Amino acid sequence: MAKPALPIVVQKYGGTSVGSAERMLEVAEIVKSNLKSNRVIVVLSAMSSHKKAEGTTSRLLEAAKEVLKPNSQRYLDIVNIIEEGHLKTIENAVAEGPARAEAERDVKAECSRLRSFMAAAEVIDEISPRSRDVMISTGEKLSARIFAALLQSQGVDAVYVNLEKLIEAQFDEKAIDQTFYDYLTQRLAVVIEGCGENTVPVVTGYLGPVPGSILSTIGRGYTDLTAALIAVGVAARELQIWKEVDGIFTADPRKAPKALLLASISPEEAAELTYYGSEVIHPFTMEQVIRASIPIRIKNTFKPDGDGTVIIPEGWVPPQHAESIECLTPGGTRIPKLGEDYLGSKTPNGNGLALSEDQKRPTAVTIKDHVIVLNVHSNRKSVSHGFFAHIFLALDRYGIVVDLISTSEVHVSMALSPNVKESKLERALVELRKYGTVDVIRNMAILSLVGKQMRNMVGIAGLMFETLAKHNVNIEMISQGASEINISCVIEEERAETALRAIHDECILGDICS
Structure with missing residues (x-):
């Protein structure tokens, strides 16, 4: 009788999880312990320290900027630092033998290609979004290549999987939708299947030349997306995101x-x-995995x-159980x-x-710092239906994201995302003042109480605001999501931690919510 196939687990490790030889050795132990009862697929971010600026991806982005500076050769120094650091990791993590020697050759060759690519960009004095993607992809390629060698040196049948040529079809960068991600899922399934059932694929987080650039289309969290799409493609039992x-x-x-x-x-x-x-x-x-009914586990x-x-x-129902x-x-x-x-x-x-x-209770409470509040009060007693349209069109023109909103007939209050650029905000304010008086309040925070059961909890909003008042926390604005699983309010940033503790201890842990 044929032996039943093992359930598949996709494990994604962040940069700090594989940020040194010691960390990689510990991750190797985690992978090997899971091989006893699962087939494991590993997806890696680029190596990083606890300081994000010292991570490989951050250094590569810095090097890309240096390429365009006149007479600057600093990008070569950065690449040298990256190469030396990865070779040192191989020396300290991978046992002597063929796997180690091959990994050293591959790391040197990858860094040499990167230098040549950057030198060419320096000559033409231009780095396109796609060129920048190619540069930052070096980080994931190096970490995955080293980790595959580490597993091989410990007797694990592992294979390095470079996804830089994954995308073979043409897509319109202005019309990226679920069809594109479904295509990636299918391609990833084919690639992983080609590795063999008894092999541990060690996969780069980098997906290749994503239309419009991977940073613009997906952002720096693209490694999580890669792991999610693989999990869907291979019908994994579970997607594991390993963090700190x-x-x-x-x-x-x-x-x-x-x-x-x-x-x-x-x-x-x-x-x-x-x-x-x-x-x-x-x-x-998360949506990519959840729609395929695959659980996601966050682990340390x-x-x-x-x-x-x-x-x-x-x-969700566990398969075969x-x-x-x-x-x-x-x-x-x-x-x-x-x-x-x-x-x-x-x-x-x-x-x-x-x-x-x-117990029925809210699930969690969280704080979003560095929020800016905009209050726009119409300068007319009777407001046309275009008042709100003008305001949001102005914000949209400058790419300003609104996190929360509260309105009346002649007034609108908005909490803006902390990522808003000051220069764009100033230009938007000039336009907004055409429609009314504008107040800007800085150093604010959004406090959000979240819980799927809150929609059935009578009095939870009252308890939340009563608790804030009891701890002398003033509320600037209030918003409740249409889904009724989130009640948010804007408060002063300096009172945020006090408010967080009070709401947590009284609304989540308190007996009233039991």
């Missing part, structure tokens, strides 16, 4: 000492938390024995349990505490 945190907490534990680790969370809640300040996983990346590379937090699709018992998550959603994997009471926080499984 234990999972998703009820609040930032650095600001709220009583914060608890969530055993599981819904995709809608995870998306809200990501948008309003918590670094979970990009909503679009530094504490691999922890269960992490699982983002579970609506109606029809006998699975249902359990109630901290958010109150009833989900199937696969062994001990998703059992909330088995997921403690640093104090050895766990969330109860039988």
Whole structure:
């Protein structure tokens, strides 16, 4: 009888998880321990330290800027630093032998190609978005190549997979939609299948020449997207995102000492938390996996024995486990349990505490800092229907994103994304003043209380605002999402941590919400 195929797990490791020889050796142990019961596919970011500016991708972007500076050869110095650092990693992580020698040759060759590419860009004095993509792709190629060699040197049948030629079809960069991502999913499935069932593919996060540039179309989180599309393409049992945190907490534990680790969370809640300040996983990346009913587990590379937090699709049922018992998550959603994997009471926080499984409560609270509030008050008593249209068209012209909005007939208040550029804001303000009086309030923060069960909780908004008042936190504006799983308000940034702790301890942990 043929041996049943092992379930597939896609593991994505961030830059700090593979940022040194020591870290790579520890990740190799994680991968090998998972091979006992799963087929593992590994996707890697470029190597990085705890300081983002010292990461390989940041250095490559800096080198790209230096290429265009007259008489500057600093880009060569940066490439030399990158090459030396990666060769040192090979020396300290990969045992002597054919795998190590081949990896050293490949790293030197890749860096040599990068120097030649940059020198050509210097001659023509131009770096296109696609050229910049090619430059930053070096980081993922180097880390994946080294890690594949490391596994090979430890007796694991691993293969380095470079995705730089993945895209073979033509797409209109102005019309990128789900069709493009479906195409990538199919191509990735073919590539992974070609590696062989008993091999560990070590895949670059870089997807190749994405129409319109990978940074513009997807952004720097493209490695997560690559892992997500692979998980969909191979019908993985689970997508694992390995980071520096234990999972998703009820609040930032650095600001709220009583914060608890969530055993599981819904995709809608995870998306809200990501948008309003918590670094979970990009909503679009998450959507690709969730629509295929694949759970996403957030785990800590530094504490691999922890269960992490699982983002579970609506109606998900574990494959080939029809006998699975249902359990109630901290958010109150009833989900199937696969062994001990998703059992909330088995997921403690640093104090050895766990969330109860039988309580309805908000799931988490988060803060988004450095917010700017714009108040526009019409200069007419009777406002035409075009008042709001003019305001939002002006903001759209300058690429200014509005996070929250509150309106009346003659007044609109908006909380702007912290990423707004000052120069664009100033130009937008000139245009906005044509339609009314404009006030700008800086140093604000958005506090968001999130929970799928909140739509069924009478009085939670009142409790939230009563708690803020009790702690002398003034509210500038209030907004509740149409989905009713998010209540947000804008407060002074200097009061943000006080507000976060108060809301967390009284609205999430408090007895009133039990």
